[in-house]
Amino acid sequence: MSVAFRLPLQVFFEREARHPRKPFLVQPIGGGEVQTLTWGDVGHQARCAAHWLRARELPQGSHIGLISKNCAHWIIADLAIWMAGHVSVPLYPNLTADSVAHVLTHSEAALVLIGKLDDWPAMAPGVPAGVLTISLPLCPAGEFDFSWADLQASSPIQDDPAPSAAGLATIIYTSGTTGLPKGVMHSFGALGFAATRGTELFGLGEGDRLLSYLPLCHVAERMFVEMASIYTGQTVYFAESLDTFLTDLRRARPTALFGVPRIWTKFQMGVYSKIPEKRLERLLRLPFIGKRVGHKVLAGLGLDAVRIALSGAAPVPEALLRWYRRLGLDVLEVYGMTESCGYSHVCRPGQQTIGWIGLPCPGVEVRIDDPSGEVQVRSGATMLGYFKDPQKTAETLTADGFLRTGDKGEQDAVGRLRLTGRLKEIFKTSKGKYVAPAPIENRLAEHAHIEQVCVVGDGLTAPIGLCVLSAMGHDRQALRSSLERWLEQVNQALDKHERLRQLVVVKDSWAVENGFLTPTLKIKRNVIESTYGPQIQGWSERTEAVLWQD
Structure with missing residues (x-):
């Protein structure tokens, strides 16, 4: 497939030269203060760090870890690693020490850069012996082998390195929804293909602004913020913390x-x-009046300037899409995977059909496998494979280069995609009927008080829904009646074998910290099923439509 595209460093060097004084990264540094770094500032710091990295005389293409919450120096460090001729390996900033050890060991990281983190002391024991640590600005207190100041003491490199399109740029580890994370290898060409074609879709440019708050180590934020800002010249604002999020959002607009x-x-x-x-x-x-009220609500959130609003990682409840539309904001769904640089399908502005994700992105081929119904995609953004795992690579990439997504789906006459479930999540009830839980969960989640939900039913006579309620105050009796009515309404729209026997409100909160959610906030079905497994059969034998865990 021959499609013209430019590579990330090439585009960065062009911007650095063309508008060195234009603001690029806006970083909160506490107390309401911010630090603004221009394209020239970013280029200078990355070039100094690249010189220091080159002086380590590591083998070309060495793997360098990056552990940090989103901040300006996450992007600067990534650029420096590439300029030095190495491969970046970003880690989630909320991993356990064991997970840190797994990724750094598996990826064969030679060095690791440590940035802004909430609980570094809990993660630090995961850094393998012999792996040097470098502290970035805003890093937590601790003992590190080198500091960013050490790297900045080097003179900046004077060349503009041009890695090949086929060269390995990064290894992105999946969030581990179904087990140990896999290291997805992406070339500079894959990043360039997705960024070049993806940014053409929305007409964004140098006057636009982004807020970075979802993990940059995840492919979605990596592409939508880091790559998109480099390719369009947008200014990136960073969120400081959950407590300051609304302030940060209003600052960025x-x-x-x-x-x-x-x-x-x-x-x-x-x-x-x-x-x-x-x-x-x-x-x-x-x-x-309604239109003015909608605009006022969006302004209160800091969303009144948003022209392009995207949502991905999971289906958006249809009622929520309609709610934002009434406010005057179209939230467009996108679909992609780590293995495809997050580049697969996107709803185009003005072409939203609720219930359907949208059309394939430019340069993406799609087919629905027969008879499994699996969505398979192929483009210049497809991964090279999984690091040190040829077997899983062969299972995921077909002989003709299509990526097996693991999602079941269907296309309409114009090529829009609708997902109908995950192949590996489908379970069979004791009546021998197969049920895809995801579409049912998506529907249940439209209830205002249901924060999270997981439909289970393997071996049961009928599925049941386990749910976590939102933190908003509520009267249990009134809520029970509301949930009973909602369950009845949802069931009416389902096939007979899919209908839920009951909803169970569980006591636990499902969070990343207690292992119920991945770092990207997806539920871990295996953890949920094993945690509540001993009680599920008993619940399914109860007669109440809605019950609370004892």
Whole structure:
């Protein structure tokens, strides 16, 4: 497949030369203060760090770890690693020490850069002996072998390195939804293909602004923020913390924003905490006034300047999409995987069909496998393979280069995609009927008080839904009635064998920290099923439609 595209460092050097004084990265440094780094600043710091890295005389293409929450120096460090001729290996900033050890050992990391983190003392024991540590600005207190100041004491490199399109740029480890993370290898060509073609879709440019708050080590933020800003010249604002998130959002007033469904739901819950749902709905229905109310709500969130709003990682409840549309904001769904640089399908502005994700991205071929119904994609953004795992690579990439997504789906007459479940998540009830849980969960999650939900039913006479409620205050009896009505409504739209026997409200909160969620906030079904497994059969034999875990 021959498609013209430019490589990341090439584009960065062009911008560095063309507008060195233009603001690139805006970093909160505490107390309401921010540090603004220009394209020239970023280039200078990356070039100094690259000189220091080259002086280590590591073999070309050595793997260098990067552990940090989102910050300006995450991007600067990534650029420096590439300029030095090496491969970046980003890690989630909330991993356990064991997970840190697994990724750094498996990836054969020679060095690791440590940036902004909440609990470095808990992670530090995971750094293998012999792996040198380098502290970035905003790093936590601790003992490190070198500091960013040491790297900046080097003179900047004077050349503009040009790695080949086929060269390995990064190893992105998956979040481990189904087990140990896999190291997805991406070339500079794959990043360049996805970034060149992806940024052409939305017409974003140097006057646009992004807010970076989802993990940069994840492929979605890596592409939508790091790569997109380099390829379009947008200014990137960083969020300081959860406590300052709304302040950071209002400071940035982003013109483009990427989120996951849970983020878009939290925005909605924040609005409802200030204005009752029914009152807001009445106001939005009023002629003339409704439009002004919607704009005021978006302005209160810091979203009034957003032109492009995207959501990925999981389906967005249809009711939520309609709610944002009534406010005056179209949230467009995107679909992709780590293995495809997150580049597969996206809904185009003005072409939203609720229930369907959208059309293939430019340069992406799609087919639906027969008879499994699996969505398979092929493009210049497809991974090279999994690091040190040829068997899994062969299982995931077909002989003719298509990526097996593991998602079941269907296409309409114009090529829009709808997902109908995950192949590996489908279970069989005791009646021998197969059930795909994801679409049911997506529907259940439209209830205002259901924060998270997992449908289980392997071997049961009928599926049941395990759910975590939102933190908003609620009267149990009133909520029970509301959930019973909702369950009945959802069941009416399902085939008979898919209908849920009951909803169970569990006591636990499902979080990354306690192992129920991946770092990208996806539920870990195996953890949920093993945790509640001993009780599931008993719950399924109860007669109540909605019950609370004892």
